[in-house]
Amino acid sequence: MRKIAVIGAGIGGLAAAHTLNQLSQENDELDVYLFEAADRLGGKIMxxxxxxxxxxxxxxxxxxNRPAAMGLCEELGxxxxxxxxxxSARKRFILSKNKLHQLPEGPGSFFGTGLMSISGKLRIIAEIWQAKGDPEKDETIQEFARRRLGDEAYNMLLDPMITGIFAGDPTRMSLKTCFPRIHELEMQYGGLIKAMFKLMWEKKKRGEKSGGPAGPSGSIVAFNEGLQEIIDLLAEELKDITHLNTRITSIKKGGIGYSLTIEKVGSAAEEVLFDKVVICTPTHVMPMMLKDLSEKIACELGKIxxxxxxxxxxxxxxxxxxxxxxxxxxxxxxxxxxxxxxxxxxxxxxxxxxxxxxxxxxxxxxxxxxxxxxxxxxxxxxxxxxxxxxxxxxxxxxxxxxxxxxxxxxxxQFHVGHEAISNRIKDELKKFPGLEIGCNSFGGIGIDGAVKASIDAAKACIGVE
Ligand SMILES: Cc1cc2nc3c(=O)[nH]c(=O)nc-3n(C[C@H](O)[C@H](O)[C@H](O)COP(=O)(O)OP(=O)(O)OC[C@H]3O[C@@H](n4cnc5c(N)ncnc54)[C@H](O)[C@@H]3O)c2cc1C
Known part of the structure; x- marks a missing residue:
């Protein structure tokens, strides 16, 4: 029997535990435990x-259109x-000089919008003639946007968008880590407009509809009683393996796997051995948990x-x-x-x-x-x-x-240098087989990123593809 600890029961930890729980039905060699410090499941989702x-x-x-999160919803029925x-939610607005301007949904409204000056609009069109950037450079979102689209597009479009998604600072955030697809499109097609036309053409050939430029492709979805509906179903499925009010404070080498220090509210701390461990807590709590195991991993995680x-x-x-x-x-x-x-x-x-x-x-x-x-x-x-x-x-x-x-x-926040930090952590993690990190630590923002990375981590810890 392989004893596996999943630490943290936000959507990432729940997805990891759900995956292991399903695999344990095919393989009764898996004994899964889900530990959550709080008195409820769901983490940031409530x-x-x-x-x-x-x-x-x-x-x-x-x-x-995000396969990991939607796949999980589908599995839950x-x-x-x-x-x-x-x-009408397709209509999105940007505030400029205390006036709301609708973001263009197509070429006609792009030329008509009062959000940007004529020269700002022409500079966006000139993106088509901009040279491809250095594929190796870890550029900030601000550098990328100014280089390809100009200052005005950066100020009026990219800066508010980054704030909307990451609450972040585009002068420090890494384009490659935050928007790997945009980096790939520039590298593959030589620019964003070229990529857009090429992809629209390919979609048309396949008979698919494309999303408008104002919003992300894909539609925004939720549930009548909010995202909590996902958590409630996972909580019911995983109730027999869930340990609430139970904080893991340290992970050390122990036995053939790892020794976890478990602090349950109202009980004395205890050390328990596990063969495999999937960490699904927020990244900022990992350094404390991992410092006894690897000073190097803890130090790198602490930089995020x-x-x-x-x-x-x-x-x-x-x-x-x-x-x-x-x-x-x-x-x-x-x-x-x-x-x-x-x-x-x-x-x-x-x-x-x-x-x-x-x-x-x-x-x-x-x-x-x-x-x-x-x-x-x-x-x-x-x-x-x-x-x-x-x-x-x-x-x-x-x-x-x-x-x-x-x-x-x-x-x-995925700042410039995040990819290098992630690579150093991943290299160091190779010394600790059966210990995996899920959730948003290495890139992949949002619920979908957390679900995908956590399912991958759960499978990797037991050697399943
Ligand atoms: C205001 C806001 C708006 C957002 N909007 C969106 C959105 O619209 N769409 C989207 O996709 N994403 C959005 N996100 C991001 C999204 O919420 C996260 O990417 C996702 O919920 C992260 O899930 P997680 O499981 O990785 O982490 P968390 O939800 O943080 O869960 C981690 C869990 O680990 C537990 N834990 C911590 N330390 C320990 C320990 N030592 N031992 C045991 N357990 C521990 C915590 O109590 C927590 O339950 C938003 C985030 C915020 C804050």
Missing amino acids: SERKNGFLCEYGPNSLLD LKDKVLRSND PYAPVAVVALGYDKKEMKHPLDGFGFLIPGKEKRDILGCLWTSSIFAHRAPDGKALLRLMIGGMRSPELALVSEAELVDIARREVKITMGIDATPVFSNVYKHETAII
């Missing part, structure tokens, strides 16, 4: 219905329960930063709002110097988010742009959100509902 409003602690949606975003984010939900009476909320919401370029990163019009994106006659907004505050703001008091965060909603959207009604979630370590 959906709560408060006063009829659906509040998401962390993530609020998935992209339906959630395929028919997928809630598609409303059609996180951005803090606060999520403020505001609920309104629709008739008081005087705003149509017709779309997905908006992001804000850094040069606008606002105190929010963006605002999602949650109840316009998905059904079942607010009671009848009410609307729900979700504002993101902090990130690498203004980390200190993410950590101010809840009352101050609500004040900031209300002030910004008034300035950016002209809504000065009193909200009928508010809710705040604060994340000191919200989203992992």
Whole structure:
């Protein structure tokens, strides 16, 4: 019997444990344990219905073209329960000089948009003539965007987009690690416009529809009661192997595998031997856990930063709002110097988010742009959100509902040098067979990245392809 510990029960750890649990049904040689420090499963995923409003602690949606996360939903029988975003959610906006501009959805609206000057638009088109970059260089997103698309496109499009996805700083983030596909497209086709036409042509030949330039390809999806629906099904499936309120504080070599120090709330710490270990905690807690095993791995992991984010939900009476909320919401370029990163019009994106006659907004505050703001008091965060909603959207009604979630370590940041750090960790990990790291540590942002890396780690630890 091989005894396997999965540490951390966010979506990554749950996906790893689910994979091992399934494999153990084919192979009764596997004895799987899932350890979670908190008193609930799901990590950053938690959906709560408060006063009829659906509040998401962390993530609020998935992209339906991401195979790992959608594959997991399908295995859980959630395929028919997928809630598609409303059609109008294709309309995304960028704030410029206190005015919301819709992001172009096609060539016609690209030329018509007031978001950029004529010269800025022509500079984007000139991307087609830009020379290919150095394939070996680990470039920042800012360097890449300025080189290929120009300063204005960087300021008005890329900078807010990076904030929307990573709450990150594009002057430090690595293009290769954050957007490996974009790097590949430049290398393969010589540029983004060339790649876009080539891929559109290939899709057309296959008879497929392509996503518009404004949004990511693929559709945004969730579930009626939020992403919590995924967690609830995994929690039920894995209840016999789950250990809540149980923190792993140290991993050392022991027996033919590893000795884990297990601290369960209300019990004395104990050392227990496992043959295999899959670590699915956030990266920032790994150095403490691994320092007795490998100073080198702990030191490299300790170099990977996180951005803090606060999520403020505001609920309104629709008739008081005087705003149509017709779309997905908006992001804000850094040069606008606002105190929010963006605002999602949650109840316009998905059904079942607010009671009848009410609307729900979700504002993101902090990130690498203004980390200190993410950590101010809840009352101050609500004040900031209300002030910004008034300035950016002209809504000065009193909200009928508010809710705040604060994340000191919200989203992992893949800065330039991340690939080299990851490679050094992976090389060092080879000295420790049967010990694997899942989740977002090595790249692959978001739920899909965490699920894919964790399933791969679970399989690798028992030598399954
Ligand atoms: C505000 C916000 C919005 C986001 N929006 C999106 C989105 O819309 N779409 C998307 O795809 N992604 C989004 N993300 C990112 C997404 O939430 C993460 O990529 C994903 O949830 C990470 O899952 P995980 O399992 O790797 O980590 P986590 O969810 O952090 O889970 C790790 C678990 O490990 C446990 N743990 C920690 N230390 C120990 C220990 N020593 N022993 C045992 N257990 C331990 C923790 O308690 C936790 O439960 C968002 C994140 C945030 C914060």
